[in-house]
Amino acid sequence: MQFLVVTRRRSDAFPVAAWTRQLLEEEAEHVRALYLEGSIRAIWRRNDEPGAILIFEANTQDQVEQIMASLPLAKRGMLEVAMTTELTPYSGFGPR
Numbered sequence: 001m002q003f004l005v006v007t008r009r010r011s012d013a014f015p016v017a018a019w020t021r022q023l024l025e026e027e028a029e030h031v032r033a034l035y036l037e038g039s040i041r042a043i044w045r046r047n048d049e050p051g052a053i054l055i056f057e058a059n060t061q062d063q064v065e066q067i068m069a070s071l072p073l074a075k076r077g078m079l080e081v082a083m084t085t086e087l088t089p090y091s092g093f094g095p096r
Contacts, residue, residue: 006050
């Protein structure tokens with residue numbers, strides 16, 4: 001199953017100095033590993049505020065939540081998951 005996850009950085013709760021290059025590189029490396037293993041199918045940066053939108057491949061929403069909790073920013077409380085929802089195929093592309 002696929003899931004849509006919308007996140008935002010908690011930049012309101014953490015000073016600019018907390019968002020170090022090393023921390024962001026650690027986050028990016030973890031995301032790359034999840035992409036290579038097939039958990040993350042796609043990821044986009046948000047333009048409305050700092051954060052990302054991800055498409056996950058997982059068996060359950062609990063599995064997605066566990067994976068999200070493993071991210072370095074989430075472990076430090078610096079990442080908020082604003083929404084997680086299961087996606088289903090658009091029926092308009094199916095046979096009539």
